[in-house]
Every structure is written in structure tokens, then in C-alpha cells.
Amino acid sequence: MSSTTQVITCKAAICWEVGKPATVEEIQVDPPKATEVRVKMLCASLCHTDISSIQGFPHNKFPLALGHEGVGFVESVGDEVKNLKEGDLIIPTYVGECKKCENCVSVKTNLCLTYPVRFTGLMPDNTSRLSIRGQRLYHVLSCATWSEYVVVDVNYLLKVDPSINLAYASFISCGFATGYGAAWKEARVKSGSTVAVFGLGAVGLGAISGAKMMGASKIIGVDKNEMKREKGEVFGLTHFINPSGSDKSASELVKEVNGGIGVDYSFECTGVPSLLNVSIEATKLGTGKTIAIGSGVENIVPLDLIAIIFGRTLKGSVFGGLKTISDLSIVADKCQKEELPLHELLTHEVPLSEINKAFELLKQPNCVKVVIKM
Known part of the structure; x- marks a missing residue:
């Protein structure tokens, strides 16, 4: 049986309808069911996905308990x-890993079936453990x-040091990590x-770090915010490259930096629809590969078919292709050993009670990541 059967009353950031500011209110959190854990x-x-969530992406269901990034311990x-016990430190994710399905045993994808x-x-049984x-x-x-x-299903959790x-x-x-x-x-x-790399927020900086780790010889960052350099x-x-001061397209500017030809790989990290075609055009004819990472409320994007016909590849990515246990554990180990300069991401902190201040901070040019203290 669960180690506790009590409903917990606590504070949470809630959005009641599309476009409304968050409010911090008391909610009730049920105890975990059989394959779940309750996390403090x-x-x-x-x-930026959190901004999209109050605008109705990835779903339009309210009232909505906000947030998808974090760390806590098993209560x-x-x-x-x-595989988990009370007191274990865990990272919740949104990609599961059963290690048995066709996709999990494949090296081609991290999307568990x-x-x-x-x-x-909602939870996998289509119910919720949260109420207000x-x-x-x-x-x-x-x-x-x-x-x-x-409360989180155990199959979406990673235990960390x-x-x-x-x-x-x-x-x-x-x-x-994405x-x-x-x-x-x-x-x-x-x-x-x-x-x-198009867009140098936390995702784009992660792509830069991953490309460096893989041995890329030239890594070109594209962002209108000069502070991201x-x-x-x-x-x-x-x-x-800061394209705002040029009458040339960002793809042309990338090619200029790369000797007049496109790059081998491009990463679209902003979710701005118009930049998807730009990022494709920035890659080499015949062999260029673009990874689409960014997403938002506007997800119908007109695609430049000519750019694709000329041999380029466009691939979508969820959570960077990382499997929750097999791959994220490796990133977590690097994080724990401080092998990645993650301190450079931390620019602001706010308490949960001031959650709307976090949204305002994210608009500032010097902001990369806002930490919310619980």
C-alpha cells in the first residue's frame, strides 16, 4: 500500500483560462495510485513552453496546474x-521509457509506445490527482x-544523485537537455x-553544447539578442550572427560565415514558424539536416518544398531524442559532476508566490532561465 493515504493541501500556480495570469492558490493532491509516486x-x-501552456498549447484544458520543469524528492x-522509495531525489519528465516496446529497443527514437x-x-488512467x-x-x-x-507515474521519472x-x-x-x-x-x-543554431535560449545553448561534445568544428549561433553572444x-x-542589422536573410548570413555554402546541421529552437524554412535553407544542398525542436501555439507551418526536394532532411524532435532512463541519466551524471556550464543558464530566481514576475523576467534580454523556489 502507499506509505500515506492522506490528501495533501498545498500551494500551486494555477491558470483558469486561456491568456489569464497565473494565480497561486491552495489545491488538494491525492495520494499516489499503484504505479505512481507523490513528489515534494x-x-x-x-x-517558453510554459508561456505557450497558458495560451492553450499543447492542450486547451483548464483549470491548469502549471509547470513542467523541476526536481523534487519522493514523499x-x-x-x-x-525502483523508488521515500526520500529519493527525482526529475520528472514527459517522455516515458518501458525498455521493451519497438521504439524503446530501437536506437531511432525515444518515443515510447x-x-x-x-x-x-491527465494521468495515464485519464484521471487527475490534483483538484481545487x-x-x-x-x-x-x-x-x-x-x-x-x-503525483507522477513512475515511468516518467529519473532518480538522480x-x-x-x-x-x-x-x-x-x-x-x-532537449x-x-x-x-x-x-x-x-x-x-x-x-x-x-537558431535561437540561443536554454534549448539553443544545449544544442551548442551537444554539438561541441560531438566534435563539430564550426558552431554558428543566430539570435537577435546581442547579449546571447x-x-x-x-x-x-x-x-x-545577429540578423536584425542586415537586409539579408539569416540563412544567407549563415552561408557567408561558412564559405558560401550551407552547414551540415541546423537546429530550429525558437518555434517561430517563419524560421523553420530559414533553418532548412541554411543547410547544405543534398546532405543538410535540420532538427525542428521549437514549438508553440502556432504549429501549422508552410513548408518550402523546393528546399527539401534538393536533398535536405527535416526531422522533428521531442525531448531531444533522449530516453528518460538510458540517456537522461548520462546528462544528469554530467550535471552532477558539473561537466556542463549550467551555472551560465541561471539568471533569475523568484518564489512560487511571485510566479507572474517570472513571466515578466523571461522577457528581459539578459534572462535565460528563471528558477522558481518552492
Whole structure:
């Protein structure tokens, strides 16, 4: 049986309808069912997906308990949970890994068929463990990390070393790890190759770091925020382009930096629809490969078919192609050993009670990641 059967009342950030600001209110969190754990969140963070969530992406179900990045410890476990115990430090993710299905045993994808990415706002049994004044709460993906307590299915959790920096662990629960994995697992960047990264937020900086780790010889960052140049260089950037001061397209500017030809790999990390075609056009004729990572409310994108017909490849990526246990554990180990300059991501901190301030901070040019203290 679960180690506790009590409903917990705690604070959480809630959005009641599309476009409304978040409010911090008391909610009720049920005990975990058989294959679930209840987590005491310790630290969370904010990224652009959280902005999209209050605008109705990836689903339009409200009231919504917000947040999808974070780290916490196991408060209680369901009676079928064998690999975790009370007190274990965990990272919640939104990609499961059963290690048995066709996709999990393949090296081609991280998208588990047994525990898929959930866009229902509910648990795998299509119910919720969260409620407010008797009304069911939805969550963004597999959980709601901007809540003092949350329940997560065990198949979406990674146990991590208790000495890991909590803020850094939060960053790899989605953003940074998504970019890092996109270069490592999705593109499989070859040593000596050339790379362009569009958008130098946490995801883009992760892609730069992953490309450097894979041995890319030239890594070009594209961003309208001049302040991102210095951040990018810390993670491995070799060239920076700010297209706002030019009448040329960003793809043309990338080619100029690369001797007049496209790069081997490009990563679209912004979710801005118009930049998808730009990132494709920035790659080499015949062999260029573009990884689409960014997404948002506007997801119908007119595709430049000519750019694809001329031999380029476009590949989508969820969580950077990282498998929750097999791959994210490797990133977490690097994080715990401080082999990645994740301290450069941390620019602001706010308490949960000031969650709307976090959204305002994210608009500032010097902001990369906002940590939310629970």
C-alpha cells in the first residue's frame, strides 16, 4: 500500500483560462495510485513552453496546474513501485521509457509506445490527482511542477544523485537537455562538421553544447539578442550572427560565415514558424539536416518544398531524442559532476508566490532561465 493515504493541501500556480495570469492558490493532491509516486517539489524553472501552456498549447484544458520543469524528492509511493522509495531525489519528465516496446529497443527514437507523451493533461488512467475546491485540475504534460506536491507515474521519472545542484537538475528536465540531446541523439552530429543554431535560449545553448561534445568544428549561433553572444561562447559557440542589422536573410548570413555554402546541421529552437524554412535553407544542398525542436501555439507551418526536394532532411524532435532512463541519466551524471556550464543558464530566481514576475523576467534580454523556489 502507499506509505500515506492522506490528501495533501498545498500551494500551486494555477491558470483558469486561456491568456489569464497565473494565480497561486491552495489545491488538494491525492495520494499516489499503484504505479505512481507523490513528489515534494524542491525547485522548478520556467521556459517558453510554459508561456505557450497558458495560451492553450499543447492542450486547451483548464483549470491548469502549471509547470513542467523541476526536481523534487519522493514523499510517498504506490504499492507497485519497486525502483523508488521515500526520500529519493527525482526529475520528472514527459517522455516515458518501458525498455521493451519497438521504439524503446530501437536506437531511432525515444518515443515510447507504452508510456507516450501525454497531451491530455491527465494521468495515464485519464484521471487527475490534483483538484481545487472540488474541481479537477489538469497539468501541462506528465505533471505540474509549479506545485508544492505533485503525483507522477513512475515511468516518467529519473532518480538522480542527491548531491546534484537542484537548479541545474531542473534545467535538464526539459530545456537544456532537449537541445543537448538534439545534437547528440537526434542529429548525431559528426566530428568536424558545421552547425547552425537558431535561437540561443536554454534549448539553443544545449544544442551548442551537444554539438561541441560531438566534435563539430564550426558552431554558428543566430539570435537577435546581442547579449546571447557571450552566453553562446561559454557553451562552445564559434560564430555569432545577429540578423536584425542586415537586409539579408539569416540563412544567407549563415552561408557567408561558412564559405558560401550551407552547414551540415541546423537546429530550429525558437518555434517561430517563419524560421523553420530559414533553418532548412541554411543547410547544405543534398546532405543538410535540420532538427525542428521549437514549438508553440502556432504549429501549422508552410513548408518550402523546393528546399527539401534538393536533398535536405527535416526531422522533428521531442525531448531531444533522449530516453528518460538510458540517456537522461548520462546528462544528469554530467550535471552532477558539473561537466556542463549550467551555472551560465541561471539568471533569475523568484518564489512560487511571485510566479507572474517570472513571466515578466523571461522577457528581459539578459534572462535565460528563471528558477522558481518552492
